[in-house]
Amino acid sequence: MSTTTVAHHDEHHDHPTGIMRWLTTTNHKDIGTMYLTFSLIMFLVGGSMILGIRAELFKPGLQLMNPEFFNQLIGVHALIMIFAALMPAATGFANWMLPLQIGAPDMALPRLNNWGFWILPPSAILLTLPFTLALFGVGDGALATGWTFYPPLSVQGGIGVDFAIFAVHLLGISSVLGSINIIVTIYNMRAPGMTLMKMPMFAWGWLITAFLLIATIPVLAGAVTMLLTDRHFGTHFFDAAGGGDPIMFQHLFWFFGHPEVYILLLPVWGFIPQILQTFSRKPMYGYKAQVYSLWAIGALAVVVWAHHFFTAGMPVPALLYFMYSTMAISLPLAVLFYCWIRTMWKGSMSFETPMLFTVGWIILFGIGGLTGLVLADVAADAQYHNSYFVVAHFHYTLFAGGIMGIMAGVYYWLPKMTGHMYNEKLGKLHFWLTAISFNVTFIPQFFVGLAGMPRRIPDYALQFAEFNMISSIGAFVLGLSQLLFVYNIVSCARGGKKATDQVWEGAQGLEWTLPSPPPYHSFTEQPVVK
């Protein structure tokens, strides 16, 4: 399909070494590595926080922490997982793989790329700093509103809210810079002959994600800025007494928030079909149908936001509109599921770790989508809203659909990135431990949710005790299993069996024509795609 000229130019050693190399680097692979490392660290940080929550919920009653601290852990956990773990992981892959996949020498805007990354660590510090400040008697801890910042609670809250607002500003700037870079790279840097409809699916997933990001992150930034001025400068955007409206915040927040859930997943929907075709040893099914479905989902994503607050009060026609438009999203999603399954159909499949994660991902993400359909039903949502059912739903979509997808990508590309094979046995063990303990953690939450256990509450009625205990045990196994993941990545980066250029027998695409690891400057002469 393609011919490539690989330049073995490793003589470019005029770049600085040590920490300065990382601070000043404009190389897409270095930046990709930094994004992925940052993401892994924050995944562990956010995970440890929620283990604190699960420990508290192990038994009814208050044992370990006061309710304020409990609420702070929940909100910061969510913000970290979404903005500092999942999004940077996807951006890390984009940096590493997009130039390789589309035959570009680097990202289009290397310097911007460097800034985009280095904004992240300070914002993660801003987010968590109030915890430390509270230890020294400054303020009363991090934001306690959950990740959704709803007023009036967020207007009344302590300095934690201000820190979180600034952190969100910075994280937003970082995402917007990253997105601009990705769009420009995809539009302008493709190898000659690679038309848009010949692009790898991962590039499509990211292109739509990037457009969603630049269109919705500013709305979130605007909303939290209004919150900030309400808090400190006497405006009344969300204050009913001053003529404002707290419900308006929910509209603004979810106008960003619902597209955000697709922002988190579209990059994954991009590389999953590539993994499937590799391990099924046949081309992906329905390339065009998949591209159109991704666009359809991207477009629908911005017109369904109010399904997150059906219960806040809306006229019936609005309820019906948001219900049916939300349900409509499952149609293009069903097309994607069909294509994924059809890609495997009658393929000569093998189940290395990336494929295990991918197949597990399809099943678990499917459960996430189906339970979302249940929540989209206005009449049912009146019961399920703000219950543990919602928590279980969005963990099937975000942990299974997001994080487990990212893990599939990590195992798939790790040999390409490091030049070594990871430990396959450990990888498989990691998969099974993760998949099983994930279900042990979250299946009980569907049931306690249906039975009426509300979310974001540190204590609960006695009849929920057994299921919460099971869920907590699952969560600790799930958390500890991730240490295997970290170990496997680190030892693979250090050494191991040498990976071939193609790595996987059935791998297709330009990135697999380069050596493993690819040279510092990949394509000095652009490959030509026929």
Added chain:
Amino acid sequence: MKEDQERANKQLVIKLVWIVAGALVFAFALVPLYDVICAVTGLNGKTNSTAELVVPVKVDSTREVTVQFISSVMPGLGWNFFPLENSVKVHPGQVTTVLFEAKNTTSTEVSGQAIPSVTPGKASAHLKKIECFCFVKQTLKPGEVKKLPLRFFISADLPQDVHELTLSYSFFPAAQ
């Protein structure tokens, strides 16, 4: 070749920055837009915030609707506040007066602002207030009890399927 590439990149970046700026403007434009949409559709149950000047002459005695009153006090305002009647039955066009009572339970002079809201939302534009304690902020001395009057009517074009509507007041702390 390289310069061409850089020029093209720059032009695309500028276009994309315009999208970002547009989205930011859109976010702030949603504030007035939201108010307009709510006023037109009655989405959030807002009612008129200044006195209705035109009083109807005709009373439609063939129809009767129930108007319920509920009250709440927001955190930070040390008042008791409740309607003296929980509900009244009225004919469309009939002008009715009801009383609420507020008591300042603190030892300082405090001001509060009442915010009305009507459900169902589609009825909110049809509840017209002629006189209301919610038009201005109220100030109570320590321990003071005050009767707060509301004069209103239901306009005759209230949708036929509405038989009952609820008017809720929340008292918010207001700056002195």
